[in-house]
Amino acid sequence: MKKKIQTVQTLLDSLPFIKKFYAQTIVIKYGGAAQIDEKLKESFAVDILMLYMVGIKPVIVHGGGKRITEILGALNIKTEFKDGVRVTTKESIKIAEMVLSGEINKEIVNMLNQHGAKAIGINGKDMSFMKAKELVGYTGEITSIDGIFVNKLLSENLIPVIAPIACGNSPTHPGFNINADTAASEIAAAINARRVIFLTDTPGVLDKNKELLSSLSEEEIKNLKENGTIAGGMIPKVDAALSAVSKGVEKAHIIDGRVEHSILLELLTSEGIGTEIKE
Secondary structure, eight states, X not given: OXXXXXXXXXXXXXXXXXXXXXXXXXXXXXXXXXXXXXXXXXXXXXXXXXXXXXXXXXXXXXXXXXXXXXXHHHTTOOOOEETTEEOBOHHHHHHHHIIIXXXXXXXXXXXXXXXXXXXXXXXXXXXXXXXXXXXXXXXXXXXXXXXXXXXXXXXXXOEEEEEOEEBOSSTTOOOEEOOHHHHHHHHHHHTTOSEEEEEESSXXXXXXXXXXXXXXXXXXXXXXXXXXXXXXXXXXXXXXXXXXXXXXXXXXXXXXXXSTTHHHHXXXXXXXXXXXXXX
C-alpha cells in the first residue's frame, strides 16, 4: 500500500507542471545516445507519448551525424569538419538527406506511432517551410522558417518530427544540411514554443569541478565562455539555447539524454535534472 501511495504522490507532484504546460508547445532536439541505445529509444518514445497524452504539444527535431559519417565512410566519401561544423559537399548532401529523412526520421515516426501517438515526418523542403543560404559548402544557415505550417500540423493533433534539411534558393538546388541544435532553436522561436530542450550526452553545463550548473543567464554564460569553462561542443548548444531565449522562448534546457525519462524529469518535476537557460 505504501508503494501505491508513493506512486500516486509522484503523479500529484507532476500535476502543477502538467497544468503549466497544457496546450503549450515544447521543441525537443533528439540526438546522441538517446537516439542510438535501444533502451533509451524506448524511454524517449514513452516520454513523448506522456507529454502528448496530457495535452502538451511536442515537436521533435533530430540529428544523425554519426550515421551520416558511417554511411559516407562506407562509400569512401571523406568527412570534413570546420570549426566543429560538417562541411557538406554536393555529393554528401544527398547522403545526408537520405539518412536523415529516409532512415532516421521514419524510424522515429514509426516508433512514436507504434506507441499510440500520431507523428508525421517532414523536412524543410516540405512546403518549403525552412529555407537556408550557404554557410560552408552545402551546410546551410537558416534564413526563414514558416512557423504557420508547423503550427497547423500541431493544430491537427500531430507530432511533427523534423529532419534538419532546408531548401535552397532554386528549384534545382539539392538543399542544405542544417545543424540540428540550430534548427531546433530557430523552429522553437518561429512557432512560439514555450520551451526548447536539447538532449545531450552530458548531464548539462558543468563548472570547473564538473558539477552541474542548474540555471544560467546570458551574462553567466558569457563569463563561463571567457574563462574556458564552457568550451568545445557545448558552445554551439548554449549558443542555440541563448538564441531561442532571445527570440521569445521562455527557457531552454540542456539535459542528459542518457538518463531514462530525462524529458519528464526535467519538465514535470520541481528539481529537474539538467541546466536551464533563461534571460
